[in-house]
Amino acid sequence: MKRLIVVLVVLTCLVNYSFAQIRVSPDNVDRIVTEFMRVDKVPGVAIAILQGDSLLYKNTYGISNLELQTPVTTNTVFELASVTKQMTAALIVTLANQGKLSLEDKISTYIDSIPQGWESITIRQLLGHMAGLVHSFEPQVNDSYLLNYSKTYMLEAAKKIPMKSVPGTDWQYSDQGYFLAGYVAEKATGEVFDSLMIQEFFKPMGMTNTRFLNQDDIIPNRAAGYIIENGEYKNNRRQWQFELTPHFGVMSTIDDMVKYDQGITRGIINEKVFEEITTPNRIFFNDNGHQYSSGLGWVIHDFDNRRIVAHTGYTGTVYLKDLKTGLSIIILTNRDENQGTSQHELAKRIAKEVDKSFPKRYF
Numbered sequence: 001m002k003r004l005i006v007v008l009v010v011l012t013c014l015v016n017y018s019f020a021q022i023r024v025s026p027d028n029v030d031r032i033v034t035e036f037m038r039v040d041k042v043p044g045v046a047i048a049i050l051q052g053d054s055l056l057y058k059n060t061y062g063i064s065n066l067e068l069q070t071p072v073t074t075n076t077v078f079e080l081a082s083v084t085k086q087m088t089a090a091l092i093v094t095l096a097n098q099g100k101l102s103l104e105d106k107i108s109t110y111i112d113s114i115p116q117g118w119e120s121i122t123i124r125q126l127l128g129h130m131a132g133l134v135h136s137f138e139p140q141v142n143d144s145y146l147l148n149y150s151k152t153y154m155l156e157a158a159k160k161i162p163m164k165s166v167p168g169t170d171w172q173y174s175d176q177g178y179f180l181a182g183y184v185a186e187k188a189t190g191e192v193f194d195s196l197m198i199q200e201f202f203k204p205m206g207m208t209n210t211r212f213l214n215q216d217d218i219i220p221n222r223a224a225g226y227i228i229e230n231g232e233y234k235n236n237r238r239q240w241q242f243e244l245t246p247h248f249g250v251m252s253t254i255d256d257m258v259k260y261d262q263g264i265t266r267g268i269i270n271e272k273v274f275e276e277i278t279t280p281n282r283i284f285f286n287d288n289g290h291q292y293s294s295g296l297g298w299v300i301h302d303f304d305n306r307r308i309v310a311h312t313g314y315t316g317t318v319y320l321k322d323l324k325t326g327l328s329i330i331i332l333t334n335r336d337e338n339q340g341t342s343q344h345e346l347a348k349r350i351a352k353e354v355d356k357s358f359p360k361r362y363f
Contacts, residue, residue, distance in 0.1 A: 022327055024049055024057045024354050032353060033061055036346045041228055042316065042335040044072040046254035049354060052326040053265040055258055056354075064223040064334060066233055074255045077222045078332040079213060081313025084250040085178055087260075089127045089277045089297030090269050091197055092185050096123075097273060101188040103127070107180060110187035115159045121167045123184055126177040127296040128281035132165040133158075133174040151244040155183060171282045171294060175247040182246025193246055205263040207256040212249045215241040219251065223334040225315055236315075236336055248313070257319070257330045265326075278309050278323065290361055303359040310347070314338045318347040327355055 033045055044062035048055065060072040096103050103124040108114050117132070125131040158180065164172045182193045189196060194212045202210050211219070225236035242249065252260070264274055280293035280300055291302040298309040310320040316333035329347045337343050351358045 022049075022051045022056060022325065022354050023356075026057060026059070028353050029057060029350060030059065030061075032349050033059070033346065036342070036349075037062060040335065040342060041233070042333050043226055043233065044076070044223060044334045046072055046074065046076060046078070046332045047350070048254050048258045048261075048328075048330045049350065050258065050261055050326075050328040050330075053262040055262075058254060058258065060254065064221070066224065066226065072223065072334075073221070075209060075221050075253050076332075077209060077211075077219055077251050077253055078317065078334065079223075079225065079248075079313070079315040080250045080252055080317050080332075081248045081315040082175075083311050083313040083317045083319050084246065084248050086277065086297035086311050086319065087197065087201065087250060088178055088182060088246040089295075090273055091200055092123065092127060092181055093273045093276050093296065094200055094270060095185060095189065095196070097270060101184070105184075105188075107184055110184045111155070111180070113159075117163045117167070118159075123181060124281075124296070125167055126174075126181040126184070127277075129171050129173050129177060129294060130168055130282060131174065131177045131180075132163045132167045132170065132172065133176045133180075134161050134164055135172070135174050135176065148241045149243065151183060151186075151242075154179060154242065154244065171284070178247035179244065182244050185246070186244070193244055197250075201260070201263065201268065202256075204268050205256075205259045207252065207259050210250065210252040210256045210260075212245055213242075213251055221253075222251075223332075225334050225336065227336045252332075254330065254332055257332070261319075261321075261328045261330065264321075278307065290359075301359075301362055303361070306359065308359070308362060310344070312337060312344050316343050318343045320344075320347045320351065322351070322355070322358070325355060325357070327351060327358075 043066055044064045046060045049057040062072055064070050064072045064076045095101050105123050107121050108119055121131045158176050186193050226233045227236045277296040278298055279295055281295055283293040285292050289304045293300045298311055301308045307323040312318050314337050316335045316337045318331040320329045329350055331343055331347055348362055
């Protein structure tokens with residue numbers, strides 16, 4: 001483990017903001033992370049803690065590839081999985097602000113021969129998981145051959161899947177919806193989705209080690225993904241290659257994710273765009289001052305005028321932002337979250353460690 005402390009003092013750092021004091025004790029943060037790795041059997045972790053655009057702490061732990069025994073570094077490339085969704089939402093709202101599309105556009109404007117039930121679906125409903133679509137939609141196979149799914153093939157596959165509900169009436173987390181949103185963005189602009197993301201965000205932010213997943217490419221410093229079977233590490237096999245991946249496809253490093261977070265603070269992602277995607281789109285419950293809701297690409301928690309937004313990825317990633325204090329926590333790991341690991345719980349523990357005012361009820 002190599003500690004990287006971006007502070008002027010060694011043991012404790014303090015940044016004064018008009019609205020909060022965030023205190024980072026490196027030893028305490030390291031203890032929390034290493035305990036998480038031990039209990040959940042997570043091979044490798046990279047974390048960053050920021051307040052506003054100030055990087056308070058950054059560290060890497062463990063192994064990126066168990067076969068090669070390579071350590072995690074700040075240049076290790078992790079799959080973000082569904083943390084990609086908040087980027088996709090920000091990009092499409094940016095395109096709307098540029099007049100290239102409208103969030104209220106019907107997707108039938110951009111997609112030919114839509115199935116029955118899709119007629120009223122809007123771009124906003126896709127981004128807010130309110131389009132009545134299923135989550136998983138790719139054809140499944142029971143072998144390890146690499147399947148190459150073109151965007152046209154995936155679109156036709158999506159059209160054949162029954163809807164879960166009438167658009168606009170219920171919330172249903174949906175990879176299918178985000179795939180369609182990316183497809184619509186391409187049709188509206190005439191540009192490839194990956195290129196749009198690079199042009200609008202990655203290049204202006206200096207995210208030189210961030211890219212979209214391609215199973216065929218040699219990716220330097222790539223972390224291998226793992227699952228646990230019968231108490232042992234196993235490779236998390238990938239048996240597909242998607243041409244279009246706005247729902248899960250971004251790969252990045254902890255250094256680049258710091259740049260992304262700073263890009264939000266510095267306005268590379270327009271302030272109005274960020275406000276749009278972090279505004280509740282569907283409220284799940286509201287009890288005793290705690291409102292839990294969904295935005296566009298974010299899950300939102302409101303506690304007595306304090307808004308916290310977050311998203312996780314099944315590859316073991318978490319991105320959490322406290323919009324009142326300016327606290328951001330980014331966690332990248334190489335252990336599948338879908339097996340009951342608690343990367344989100346790790347983010348909460350770190351938040352409560354560095355900010356004693358962080359809501360105890362946050363879950």
